Amino acid sequence: MMREEIEKVIEEVKDRVVEWRRYFHQYPELSFHEVKTAEKISEILSSFGNLEISRPVQNSVVADLKGAGEGKTLAIRSDIDALPIKEENEFEFSSKNPGVMHACGHDGHIAIVLGTAYVLSRLKDKLKGKVRFIFQPAEEVPPGGAKELVEKGVLEGVDYIIGQHLWTYLPVGKVGIVYGPMMASDDIFRLKIIGKGGHAAMPHQTVDPIAISAQVISNLQYIVSRELDPIEPVVITVGKIAGGTTDNVIPNEVEMAGTVRVLNPEVRKKIPEALERIIKGIVTAHRASYEFYFEFGYGPVINDERVVKIVEDVTKSLYGEEALEKIKPVMVGEDFSAYLEKVPGAFIFVGAKNEEKGIIYPHHHPRFNIDEDALEIALRILVYSAFELVEKF
Numbered sequence: 001m002m003r004e005e006i007e008k009v010i011e012e013v014k015d016r017v018v019e020w021r022r023y024f025h026q027y028p029e030l031s032f033h034e035v036k037t038a039e040k041i042s043e044i045l046s047s048f049g050n051l052e053i054s055r056p057v058q059n060s061v062v063a064d065l066k067g068a069g070e071g072k073t074l075a076i077r078s079d080i081d082a083l084p085i086k087e088e089n090e091f092e093f094s095s096k097n098p099g100v101m102h103a104c105g106h107d108g109h110i111a112i113v114l115g116t117a118y119v120l121s122r123l124k125d126k127l128k129g130k131v132r133f134i135f136q137p138a139e140e141v142p143p144g145g146a147k148e149l150v151e152k153g154v155l156e157g158v159d160y161i162i163g164q165h166l167w168t169y170l171p172v173g174k175v176g177i178v179y180g181p182m183m184a185s186d187d188i189f190r191l192k193i194i195g196k197g198g199h200a201a202m203p204h205q206t207v208d209p210i211a212i213s214a215q216v217i218s219n220l221q222y223i224v225s226r227e228l229d230p231i232e233p234v235v236i237t238v239g240k241i242a243g244g245t246t247d248n249v250i251p252n253e254v255e256m257a258g259t260v261r262v263l264n265p266e267v268r269k270k271i272p273e274a275l276e277r278i279i280k281g282i283v284t285a286h287r288a289s290y291e292f293y294f295e296f297g298y299g300p301v302i303n304d305e306r307v308v309k310i311v312e313d314v315t316k317s318l319y320g321e322e323a324l325e326k327i328k329p330v331m332v333g334e335d336f337s338a339y340l341e342k343v344p345g346a347f348i349f350v351g352a353k354n355e356e357k358g359i360i361y362p363h364h365h366p367r368f369n370i371d372e373d374a375l376e377i378a379l380r381i382l383v384y385s386a387f388e389l390v391e392k393f
Helices: 002-026 035-048 106-122 145-151 209-227 265-285 305-319 373-391
Strands: 051-054 061-066 069-079 128-136 160-171 175-177 181-183 186-194 234-242 253-262 289-298 324-326 345-353
Touching: 002 035, 002 106, 002 373, 035 051, 035 061, 035 106, 035 128, 061 106, 069 106, 069 373, 106 128, 106 160, 106 373, 128 145, 128 373, 160 175, 160 305, 160 373, 175 305, 186 209, 186 265, 209 234, 209 253, 209 265, 234 265, 253 265, 265 289, 305 324, 305 345, 305 373, 345 373
Parallel strands: 069 128, 069 160, 160 345, 175 324
Antiparallel strands: 051 061, 061 128, 175 345, 186 253, 186 289, 234 253
8 A cells, every 4th residue: 555655646746856857957056056956956845845944054955854653864865066068968958057067967866856855745644754855065076065064964863874876877777786885985186296397309407207207107007006905996097197388398397186096995095105105206216306285085985785785675676676787886986975984875876878869978978868767766766765764774
């Protein structure tokens, strides 16, 4: 009987979920600037009734739903920010804000969690426990919005948290789960190599920072291949390098910047020292000097196995064993990690790719899109998982 009631309310709201997604897609706002987005979310939530709404940090919205009986407290999170990308899609609902686009699926995330809040608020009398809906700004830009929300106490009294990400690396109808480490830390480093410039035809009178930088870039990879256990996933990438002005001049300086991605928190701690040790050795050996800066960003996303099992069982009961994809961890970052450092939880991927519809572009691409059939799938998984986690776990 309960399933029939849930499905009836999902049927009521599923078309509105698509409408909400398209609305937010038209009006994207960048990280830390989600003013109108947050106002619209708050307006929609207020229309549901039964929700206690607060704004703990700028551009965030938190809504609490208290069920009729005693139980656990579950948090469900959506990110809400967009990216500085000029959209190349030609939809009726394409971005109306020039140079800003929902190119990562956060518009869909907002709509899914709004839909979940609607369903659960309509079924409040059937719910035991409490659900907190977190609409978080600034997932895309470190230090991210999750950290500040956690510091403001958004997880106080929360027993578990779940989140999901629409994922165009999986076809629609598939749900990706990972037990344990799922996504990597996202740390950055910057380096300036300071040499002595001069004429390119007289290199012996210079200290060439370009030649030195080539040695540094090459040798940094020895951290991965020779200092760390080969079964530990680690990525060290130099993504930017700048130096010099023309072909016949050796510059004074070269600047570079890179990222480090790690799944194991203990391995992560070792990286800054290893980077600087190699940099210092090479640079000083070649008579140059350096300035080095390292910043820890988002931590790795590490799922709680018990919570993942609940979400897995719910997915199988709704869509069958064939819907599940036990995927490998990915080395991209996600500030959902800030929540998981405080309370156990699970983060899942919901497939949103559909080659037949031309929905094939990766995240952060100007032609990124999602198969909107994924919205109902994610909505249903969150709703049923919520009942399981507050009542039985």
